[in-house]
Amino acid sequence: EVQLLESGGGLVQPGGSLRLSCASSGFTFTNYAMSWVRQAPGKGLEWVSALSVSGVTTYYADSVKGRFTISRDNSMNTLYLQMNSLRAEDTAIYYCAKMATVGTISGKHPLDYWGQGTLVTVSS
Amino acid sequence: DIQLTQSPSFLSASVGDRVTITCRASQDISSYLAWYQQKPGKAPKLLIYGASSLQGGVPSRFSGSGSGTEFTLTINSLQPEDFATYYCQQLNSYPRTFGQGTKVEIK
Numbered sequence: 219e220v221q222l223l224e225s226g227g228g229l230v231q232p233g234g235s236l237r238l239s240c241a242s243s244g245f246t247f248t249n250y251a252m253s254w255v256r257q258a259p260g261k262g263l264e265w266v267s268a269l270s271v272s273g274v275t276t277y278y279a280d281s282v283k284g285r286f287t288i289s290r291d292n293s294m295n296t297l298y299l300q301m302n303s304l305r306a307e308d309t310a311i312y313y314c315a316k317m318a319t320v321g322t323i324s325g326k327h328p329l330d331y332w333g334q335g336t337l338v339t340v341s342s
Numbered sequence: 343d344i345q346l347t348q349s350p351s352f353l354s355a356s357v358g359d360r361v362t363i364t365c366r367a368s369q370d371i372s373s374y375l376a377w378y379q380q381k382p383g384k385a386p387k388l389l390i391y392g393a394s395s396l397q398g399g400v401p402s403r404f405s406g407s408g409s410g411t412e413f414t415l416t417i418n419s420l421q422p423e424d425f426a427t428y429y430c431q432q433l434n435s436y437p438r439t440f441g442q443g444t445k446v447e448i449k
Contacts, residue, residue, distance in 0.1 A: 253438070255386075255440075262427075262429065262442050262443040263378075263380075263386065263431075263440040263443070264440065265431070265437055265438045265439060265440060268436065268438065277436040277437065277438075278437075279437045280437070313385055313386075318388070318391065326374040326433040326434060327433060328376035328388050328391040328397075328431065328433060329376075329378075329386075329388065329431075330388045330397065332385035332386055332387075333385065334384075334385055335385060
């Protein structure tokens with residue numbers, strides 16, 4: 219059974235940093251590109267970032283570019299999101315998600331498994 | 343960036359109704375569109391990919407159609423468990439934008 223378990227969320231002051239983790243199991247992590255998607259309270263889904271299998275190719279939403287860094291440790295089957303210079307508008311539930319098909323990050327594939335999310339609250 | 347506009351934003355329907363949600367893209371995305379269902383407090387669930395392919399385990403009352411810039415999600419014979427929010431997502435290019443969502447409520 220595919221499982222994605224996010225952790226690392228919490229309350230942080232504006233300008234602060236947090237590192238989210240997503241531990242995976244039930245599939246061959248090293249074969250799949252991964253993504254982060256967030257959802258502000260009461261709002262819709264916002265795609266945040268994606269990372270290739272090798273960890274070399276990355277994509278970011280303009281709203282987080284230069285502040286967030288996505289990475290992975292294939293030996294630990296874990297995806298990360300380092301979030302710096304946090305703002306109130308970054309407050310959201312952050313989901314990690316797996317791309318549906320083995321292949322390159324450029325593959326036009328949906329996200330077929332999602333974690334339960336971790337809440338990040340940016341407030342003073 | 344590709345913008346996706348869903349309509350309507352809210353929809354009130356009864357059990358047994360046929361429901362149609364539209365997603366319009368700001369540029370041609372061929373058939374690279376997915377639909378997700380999200381229930382309160384839960385993660386999104388993939389329903390449809392490639393505009394019209396049903397994800398495994400998803401009931402056949404869900405169907406998708408369209409290509410280019412206009413797409414539809416249809417739910418035939420709405421069931422109580424279908425009351426949720428539905429999102430489209432374009433898979434053609436990065437950033438992989440979502441529509442703003444359509445909330446399907448019980449009439």
